Amino acid sequence: MPADRTDYVCRNCARVVPRPMGKCPQCGEFNSFEAVTVQAPARTRRTAAAAAGAASVPQRLSEIAGDLEARLPLAMNEFARVLGGGIVPGSVVLIGGDPGIGKSTLMLQVAGDLAHSLPVLYVSGEESARQIKMRALRLENGTAVHAENLLLMTETALENILAQIESSGARVVVIDSIQTTHCSDVESAAGSITQVRECAARLTALAKRSAAAIFLVGHVNKEGTLAGPRVLEHMVDTVLYLEGDRHHVYRLLRSVKNRFGPTSELGVFEMRGAGMVEVANPSEAFLAERLQSAPGSAIAVPLEGTRPLLVEVQALASPTAFGNPRRTANGVDFNRLLLVTAVLTRRLGLRLADQDVFVNVVGGMTIEEPAADLAMAVAIASSVRDLPVAADVALVGEVGLSGELRAVSQLDTRLREAAKLGFKRAVVPRVLVQTEPFPAGITVIQAPSVGDALRIVLPAG
Numbered sequence: 001m002p003a004d005r006t007d008y009v010c011r012n013c014a015r016v017v018p019r020p021m022g023k024c025p026q027c028g029e030f031n032s033f034e035a036v037t038v039q040a041p042a043r044t045r046r047t048a049a050a051a052a053g054a055a056s057v058p059q060r061l062s063e064i065a066g067d068l069e070a071r072l073p074l075a076m077n078e079f080a081r082v083l084g085g086g087i088v089p090g091s092v093v094l095i096g097g098d099p100g101i102g103k104s105t106l107m108l109q110v111a112g113d114l115a116h117s118l119p120v121l122y123v124s125g126e127e128s129a130r131q132i133k134m135r136a137l138r139l140e141n142g143t144a145v146h147a148e149n150l151l152l153m154t155e156t157a158l159e160n161i162l163a164q165i166e167s168s169g170a171r172v173v174v175i176d177s178i179q180t181t182h183c184s185d186v187e188s189a190a191g192s193i194t195q196v197r198e199c200a201a202r203l204t205a206l207a208k209r210s211a212a213a214i215f216l217v218g219h220v221n222k223e224g225t226l227a228g229p230r231v232l233e234h235m236v237d238t239v240l241y242l243e244g245d246r247h248h249v250y251r252l253l254r255s256v257k258n259r260f261g262p263t264s265e266l267g268v269f270e271m272r273g274a275g276m277v278e279v280a281n282p283s284e285a286f287l288a289e290r291l292q293s294a295p296g297s298a299i300a301v302p303l304e305g306t307r308p309l310l311v312e313v314q315a316l317a318s319p320t321a322f323g324n325p326r327r328t329a330n331g332v333d334f335n336r337l338l339l340v341t342a343v344l345t346r347r348l349g350l351r352l353a354d355q356d357v358f359v360n361v362v363g364g365m366t367i368e369e370p371a372a373d374l375a376m377a378v379a380i381a382s383s384v385r386d387l388p389v390a391a392d393v394a395l396v397g398e399v400g401l402s403g404e405l406r407a408v409s410q411l412d413t414r415l416r417e418a419a420k421l422g423f424k425r426a427v428v429p430r431v432l433v434q435t436e437p438f439p440a441g442i443t444v445i446q447a448p449s450v451g452d453a454l455r456i457v458l459p460a461g
Contacts, residue, residue: 004037004038005037005038006035006036006037006038007035007036007038008020008021008033008034008035008036009033009034009036009193010024010026010027010029010032010033010034011029011032011033011034011193012024012027012029012032013026013027013029015027016036017033020033020035021033034192034193035188036188036192036193036194037186037187037188037194070088070089071085071086071087071088071089072086072087072088072089072114072118072171072172072213073086074086074087074110074113074114075113076109076110076113076276076278077278077280078253078267078268078269078278078279079106079110079253079267081265081267081307082240082253082254082255082265082266082267083238083255083258083260083261084255084258084260084261084262084265085261087114087172087213088213088237088260089171089211089212089213090207090208090210090211090212090213091207091213091214091237091238091259091260092200092203092204092207092213092214092216092235092236092237092238093213093214093215093216093236093237093238093239093240094178094215094216094218094232094233094236094238094239094240095107095215095216095217095218095239095240095241095242096217096218096219096220096239096240096241096242097220097241097242097243098220098243098246099219100246101242101243101244101246101251102242102244102251102269102271102276103176103217103242104124104126104127104135104176104217105135105139105271105275105276106242106251106253106269106275106276107122107174107176107215107217108122108132108135108136108139108144108174108275109139109144109275109276110174110215111144111150111172111174112136112139112144112145112147112150113144113147114171114172115144115147115148115149115150116147116148116149117149118149118171118172119149119151119168119169119170119171119172120147120149120150120151120170120171120172120173120174121151121153121164121165121168121170121172121173121174122150122151122152122153122173122174122176123153123154123155123161123164123173123174123175123176124152124153124154124176125154125155125156125175125176125177125180125181126176126177126180127154127176128154129152129154132152132154133145133152138273138274138275139274139275151168151170156180156181156182156190157181157182157184158181158182158183158184158199158202158203159183159184161175161181161203162202162203162206165206165210165212166206166210170212171211171212171213172212172213172214172215173212173213173214173215174214174215174217175203175214175215175216175217176217177216177217177218177219178196178199178200178216178217178218178232179191179196179218179219181195181199182195182199183195183198183199183202185198186198196232197232197235200216200232200235200236201235203216204235204236216236218232220241233257236257237257237258237259237260238255238257238258238259238260238261239255239256239257239258240253240254240255240256241253241254241256243366244271244364245364247364248363248364249270249271249272250268250269250270250271250279250282250285250286250363250364250365251268251269251270251271251276252266252267252268252269252364252365252366253266253267253268253269254266254267254304255305262305262306263305264304264305265304265305265306265307266304266305266307266309268282268285270285282307282309283308283309283310283311283417283421284421285363286309286310286311286312286362286363286365287299287310287311287312287421289362290312290362292388292391293388293391294388295382295383295385295386295387295388295389296314296315296316296317296379296380296382296383297312297313297314297315297379297382297388297389298312298313298315298375298376298378298379298382298389298393298395298457299311299312299313299375299389299393299394299395299418299423300312300313300367300371300372300374300375300376300394300395300396301371301394301395301396301414301415301417301418301426302367302368302369302371302372303369303371303408303409303410303413303414306413308410308413308414308416308417308418309365309417310394310417310418310421310423311361311362311363311365311367311372312361312362312363313332313359313360313361313362313367313372313375313376313379314359314360314361314362314379315357315358315359315360315376315379315380315382315383316357316358316383317352317355317356317357317358317380317383317384318355318356318358319354319355319356320354320355320356325352325353325354325355325356325357326356326357326358327341327356327357328356328357328358328359329359330358330359330360330361331359331360331361331364331365331366331367332359332361332366332367332372332376333367333368336370336373336376337357337359337376339373339399339401340373340376340377340380340399341357341380342401343377343399343400343401343403343450344377344380344381344450347402347403347449347450347451348381348403348450348451348454350380350381350384351384352380352384355384357380359376359379359380369408370398370399370408371396371397371398371408371414373397373398373399374395374396374397374398374399374405374427374450374453375395375396377399377450377453377454378395378453378454378457378458381454381458382457382458385458387458389457389458390425390457392422392423392424392425393423393424393425393426393427393457394414394415394418394423394425394426394427395426395427395453395457396408396411396414396415396426396427396428396429397427397428397429397447397453398429399450403449403450403451404448404449404450405428405429405430405447405448405449405450405453406429407429407430407431407432408429411428411431412436412438412439415428415438415439415442415444416439418442419439419440419441419442423442424442424443425442425443425444425445426442426443426444426445427445427447427453427456427457428444428445428446428447429446429447429448430446430447430448431446
């Protein structure tokens with residue numbers, strides 16, 4: 001009879017090797033290999049059959065019932081936006097985030113809202129029932145507590161969880177968290193690669209079989225990625241990340257994978273004593289505390305999924321006391337900051353070799369697209385020259401190495417958002433082909449280069 005064997009799997013990239021290694025040859029991570037017991041073929045077949053249930057038979061695609069609009073509605077519009085319009089029955093959603101960022105709070109609120117119309121099962125392996133009740137009492141004045149269809153269960157054994165999901169008839173299930181769940185058929189500790197993968201596989205099989213939507217709460221490691229194998233992200237239908245600075249009140253819910261909707265969508269919440277509160281107009285919230293006459297401040301219009309946001313980009317240039325000036329980026333890509341400072345120094349003659357440059361995006365936002373390059377460059381130049389940027393100007397554009405401004409996608413959408421918030425002018429890259437007029441209420445100024453943009457917004461410099 002074949003015996004079980006032990007492989008070693010990288011926690012970062014899921015590379016499998018027959019013996020432990022100090023450094024992963026695929027991703028370069030050190031001390032990332034974890035022992036995984038591979039079951040013998042006969043035992044594996046028996047376990048897989050038990051998890052999958054009855055064998056599947058082929059069906060004609062035209063005869064399969066399915067409605068594109070058959071989603072479970074959500075009272076939280078921001079959460080529904082990220083999911084693509086609502087919860088798809090039978091889907092598996094993985095939500096990750098830093099400890100204390102608000103994952104459990106958000107999921108308890110969602111469970112409480114849904115439980116007013118359909119049965120919901122909330123399974124916790126990290127908190128006691130009394131602790132969850134205490135948190136539920138303060139969330140929106142305890143509305144979750146009064147939901148008659150909200151069932152609470154504190155359990156870590158996967159077999160018991162699966163049995164209760166089927167017996168309770170729950171339409172939505174929350175597992176908090178997948179790292180605390182363990183399967184008795186797997187001989188390894190809870191949270192290991194083998195346990196996480198096996199538990200997720202069985203929960204996914206149950207979701208597809210019973211049409212119950214399952215939310216898996218996952219921890220993240222120090223690099224900010226979900227703990228466990230990357231194959232876990234491939235097994236689920238949707239992957240969400242709850243982000244935000246713990247020193248700020250805003251929380252950002254991002255979708256990085258979604259089989260039923262657009263990716264890179266963004267939902268904005270504000271953490272309060274009563275729980276997560278939706279921010280209907282994030283741009284207005286991010287600009288609420290802006291000092292309009294302060295040098296080193298510029299307004300960028302990045303695009304998060306299908307939503308344009310207006311955020312304040314702040315820069316501070318200060319004489320350095322050391323030989324090598326510092327470059328500090330908070331909320332923007334560090335390499336983009338280096339590129340912008342190099343262009344300002346080389347193409348525009350701005351003296352930055354003896355200046356420490358600090359760039360910050362207000363509100364804890366993280367801008368990943370290069371459309372905020374122009375706002376970053378203008379903010380740095382404004383700080384160096386000690387000249388404020390006009391308060392009614394929005395800036396959009398990617399900076400090239402030659403100092404040119406390159407076009408960005410969905411410019412009209414960004415301009416409409418800026419006009420809606422009262423901005424009168426917008427500096428944008430030169431539009432080569434214009435198929436329709438710019439939005440009304442805002443004057444669009446086209447600038448071919450960074451130097452031209454600076455002469456427009458900082459004419460006295």
